[in-house]
Amino acid sequence: MSEASELKLNLITAISSSDQEEIVASLLYSQGCNIIYRAITLDGLTKFLSELKTLVSVLYSKEFSSQAELTKLIKVFKQHNFIEIDDRFDPLSLISNLAGITRPALLQQLVRLDNLVTVIGSPDSPGISTITNHLAIELSASLITSNHHNLRPLGLSKVNQISASELGKTLEKFGKDQLIIDGGSTTSLTKMLADRRVNAQWLSQSINCSRYLVYIVKSGENGMTYLSEFISDFNNLINAPMLICVLNQQRFDRYGQVIQKRFNDLASSYPMFALPYDIGAIRAMNSPQSKFKFWRNSAFSNQIAKIGNHLK
Numbered sequence: 603m604s605e606a607s608e609l610k611l612n613l614i615t616a617i618s619s620s621d622q623e624e625i626v627a628s629l630l631y632s633q634g635c636n637i638i639y640r641a642i643t644l645d646g647l648t649k650f651l652s653e654l655k656t657l658v659s660v661l662y663s664k665e666f667s668s669q670a671e672l673t674k675l676i677k678v679f680k681q682h683n684f685i686e687i688d689d690r691f692d693p694l695s696l697i698s699n700l701a702g703i704t705r706p707a708l709l710q711q712l713v714r715l716d717n718l719v720t721v722i723g724s725p726d727s728p729g730i731s732t733i734t735n736h737l738a739i740e741l742s743a744s745l746i747t748s749n750h751h752n753l754r755p756l757g758l759s760k761v762n763q764i765s766a767s768e769l770g771k772t773l774e775k776f777g778k779d780q781l782i783i784d785g786g787s788t789t790s791l792t793k794m795l796a797d798r799r800v801n802a803q804w805l806s807q808s809i810n811c812s813r814y815l816v817y818i819v820k821s822g823e824n825g826m827t828y829l830s831e832f833i834s835d836f837n838n839l840i841n842a843p844m845l846i847c848v849l850n851q852q853r854f855d856r857y858g859q860v861i862q863k864r865f866n867d868l869a870s871s872y873p874m875f876a877l878p879y880d881i882g883a884i885r886a887m888n889s890p891q892s893k894f895k896f897w898r899n900s901a902f903s904n905q906i907a908k909i910g911n912h913l914k
Contacts, residue, residue: 724828
């Protein structure tokens with residue numbers, strides 16, 4: 603279990619700068635923390651703490667109020683933990699400080715599982731679910747999707763639909779069986795993790811539990827733009843899962859070779875795989891087993907096998 607994935611703390615922010623507050627919130631959400639209140643005024647914070655029946659940590663900036671008022675607040679509510687956030691705060695030190703705080707007993711601890719892989723992709727990347735289906739067959743894995751997931755292509759593997767609130771504890775029921783989560787598409791990882799809606803909660807828990815994160819982009823200009831932004835964003839995460847980059851629908855003309863080079867340059871720090879455009883691979887998911895076996899000799903299936911070997 604990673605240090606960051608153990609946090610799951612109830613937190614309050616009292617930061618005067620909205621830009622800094624957003625940076626801190628993105629970091630906290632990416633590490634599985636729960637911000638239960640964002641204070642705007644000292645009176646609002648005092649009222650909220652007065653009515654609170656559980657222990658929390660308050661992340662505050664010295665500009666939020668006067669030093670005298672902050673000192674009084676901390677003294678009155680000394681049962682809570684107060685952490686000052688300055689302009690040059692260190693994300694790693696903050697996570698380390700939070701990791702040393704006793705977690706509320708009733709909160710679910712998320713374990714990073716060696717047998718769990720999450721597959722996501724850029725918004726313009728078709729085939730995320732199709733590739734997930736093929737990987738599930740290659741790894742003899744159980745497929746997991748959210749119960750709010752849109753319609754996805756059928757495959758030969760059983761699909762288990764799980765809600766975001768139940769994901770952490772439900773994963774334990776699968777034991778050591780290989781698991782793959784179809785996480786759908788996302789643009790900015792940290793912004794998505796800072797979102798408090800259901801889809802963001804699902805993605806946050808999936809990533810915090812997974813050993814590997816597979817990111818898929820379509821071969822093209824948009825795909826390379828998304829990949830560049832994603833990798834830059836991914837590097838901000840602390841104790842993130844191992845990343846694998848996949849170029850989908852690769853073509854072999856001159857333009858395709860240019861895209862392939864850009865993909866290699868952008869993802870050079872991570873394991874990379876390229877899947878050729880293969881309509882037969884898509885059709886094979888719903889074909890009889892005899893036809894499916896014929897498809898498995900294709901270049902597409904060979905690359906799927908290579909990704910599968912890396913994930914084992």
